Amino acid sequence: MDIEASYNFRKISDKLTTSGLVRPDGLKALASQGYEVVVNLLPDTSEHAVRDERDIVESQSIEYVYIPVDFKKPSQSDFALFSATMDRVGGRKIHVHCAANFRVSAFYSLYQVSRGHWNMERALEFIHGVWQPTDHPGWSEFISDNLTTAQQSVAADRADGPRSG
Secondary structure (H helix, E strand, O other): OOHHHOOOOEEEEOOEEEEOOOOHHHHHOOHHHOOOEEEEOOOOOOOOOOOOHHHHHHOOOOEEEEOOOOOOOOOHHHHHHHHHHHHHHOOOOEEEEOOOOHHHHHHHHHHHHHOOOOOHHHHHHHHHOOOOHHHOOOHHHHHHHHHHHHHHHHHHHHHHOOOOO
16 A cells, blocks of 8 residues: 555655554655654554554654644644654655544645744644634644744744854
C-alpha cells in the first residue's frame, strides 16, 4: 500500500507528507518510498493506533518520533516538542500523521507560520482543507492563540533585522 492511500493524505512537498491513519501495510512500505522520519501525534491509547507502529517503522531504519497529543486538550508543550522535532529533522523525507490529519494539519500549519514560511491565510486554508476546528472544542482557541503568537514573533524577528554572530 502506498502512503498516499492513507486517510486525509496531503503532500506538502517532495520531502514532507501528512495524513490521518496509516495502515500497517502502508507503514511497512515507507522505506521503499524513501521516508527517513515518521512523526506520530496519535496516542497509543487511541482505538485507531496501529499496534507495534514504532517497531514497524524502526525495523526499516526510519527514525520514529512519538508525540502523543490529546485531541481533547492540545498543549503548548506538545506543540513546542513538535516544532523542535521539525527543526531537527528538517531536510529529510518526513511523514507526519495522527488519526484524521486534524492534529497534524493544525500543528504543521502553526509551525510553518512560527518559522515565517506561511502566512495566517495559508495556514488556515491548509487546516480548513482537512477539517473544521470549530467543530471540536478547544482547537479554535489553540490555533488562534498560536497564530497570533507566531505572527508577533516573526514580526519581531524581522524588525530586529539580521543578527551578526
